[in-house]
Amino acid sequence: MGSEEWAEVTPDAARRLLTAGVQAFAERGYHATTTRDIAGRAGMSPAALYIHYRTKEELLYRISSVGHRLALELLRRARDSAGTPAQRLARAVRDFVRWHAEHHTTARVVQYELGALGEDHHAEIMELRRATDATLRSILEAGVAEGQFSVPDVRGTTVAVLSLCVDVARWFREDGKRTPEEIGEFYAELVLRMAGCAEQQRKR
Template identity: 50%
Template sequence: MSQSPAPQRRRGNVRGEHTRSVLLDAAVRSFADRGFHGTSTRDIALAADMSPAVVYAHYATKEDLLFELSLDGHRSVHALLEAEVGRHRSSIDRLRAAATGFGRWHAEFHTLARVVQYELNALSEPHLAEVAALRRVTQGLFAELVRDGVDQGVFHVADIDMTATSLTSLGIDVARWYRPTGAWTPEQIGRHHGLLALRTVGASE
């Protein structure tokens, strides 16, 4: 099964889109196994069962592959968060849904998540700035959820931004330790993170 959610950016014809999808999947696996700097373009080509020339026909550099993976990953998780939060009205339910979805996503797409969360420093400065902006949007969503609960008197925290950072950090770290052969499913991890979020903000469940 692919470790990549459906890419947010599509261009060109169907054959070209399929080739790029195969290359992105190969890049995810290669970067996860060897790290960005330990992976060559030839490694990605071999993983995709293609020639290096095909890689260069679609991506000028392996950093371009990492950039597209990073954009797709961050956009995918943010779209999930907005959908999960949009299903609820109360501050408690909205925060629980966001933390649940965030933790579950980082387990379900753990290989992609490890790459896009822990290989950021390999991006060029312009690409890193674009991805960092997406990360701030997600961070801002959690901060807004916590602030709403504080304003309504149902959450009790000393620092809203630090709390939001703590909640997102918990979810991101799932990608580091999660293994499909482990004791917990992505759904179980998600539910646990939802409960942890409520306890972090001092809410009654």
Template identity: 65%
Template sequence: MTTTGPKLTAGPDEFALLDEIWRAVTPDAARRMLIAAVHAFAGKGYHATTTRDIASLAGMSPAAVYIHYRSKEELLFNISLVGHQTSLTLLSSIQGGDAVERLKNAVAAFAGWHAEYHTTARVVQYELGALSREHHAEVAELRRQIEQQMRAYISDGVAEGVFDVPDLKGATLAVLSLCIDVARWYQPSGKRTPDEIGALYADLVLRMVRPTS
């Protein structure tokens, strides 16, 4: 019986992209280990991955991991932190004339991010339960900020009278969920680019919040 997993789920292109997210992580060895951990966790899950697997993917000795990270959980926490921080920074950076333009750009950026960084996003989203209680609380605070930011883009349009949203909390949840799930189904070999997915989703979300006649 042949099996398609476990395996590394990203090609060299995403390796380069990942590098971009982690540019701020120093020294080089710590960055290399985080990137290796993302791929190991994505390939066979957090619980089945050993620090030895990660060290081997990073081309280092198992002992070298512990110079930079106290544990496997510490690696996951750092991945989760950087993943949430970069997507929150992107989401918060949207400027624009009116509420329609801002929500459109916010959804396009957030959905596109989850396509481009789908490997990281999968690890971040599906392994939340493996974080320690303290680390989970830190990440939950970032998730609240992401939720607040998206909700603000929607409620701005309600205040301006250009959106009609009977259930603001529910709509915000649905919009975030729609964008995040791109990470599950996106394949670099698929027909749509991250930008095309972003444009499609921006259109669909604007339809969701537009006043009904």
């Protein structure tokens, strides 16, 4: 996720610090990263970082907040799109997986550095994660209600699907055999099978 992806963050220096923070946290981990590491990657002095972010934790929170909101918006657009529950589920998984592959460096920080957040920031991010869970669960529930899905445990299936999708950020390689789009398609097929949706029921 380059600085152009942080469109809502201004000024430019703040965006550059977010990009540098993502790179540093992904490479070294939050606790092993210093503010000097981040500032150096952004071509700035350590003192300049504190103009935009009071602490290293605040920078991590900003990265996590933006990333979680972007991912949640993908699922909400799929939930609210036209089509059958199967079509909406396929779109949700396809887009969610593709995002985690295309922005795998950012996604690793967003998904796996939660423990470093302060109490208030952690609580806010957990609300976003619960909203993400609820959004995907609502698609599955609609499919069950309409007889398209055979899911005995919707809550458990929701957790399993989200975990499967998020894990793409951990192993995806840009020089791998499959593109983010191809992985998204594969996971959409896989999740529809998990939901007990027959191939002939799905028209995408």
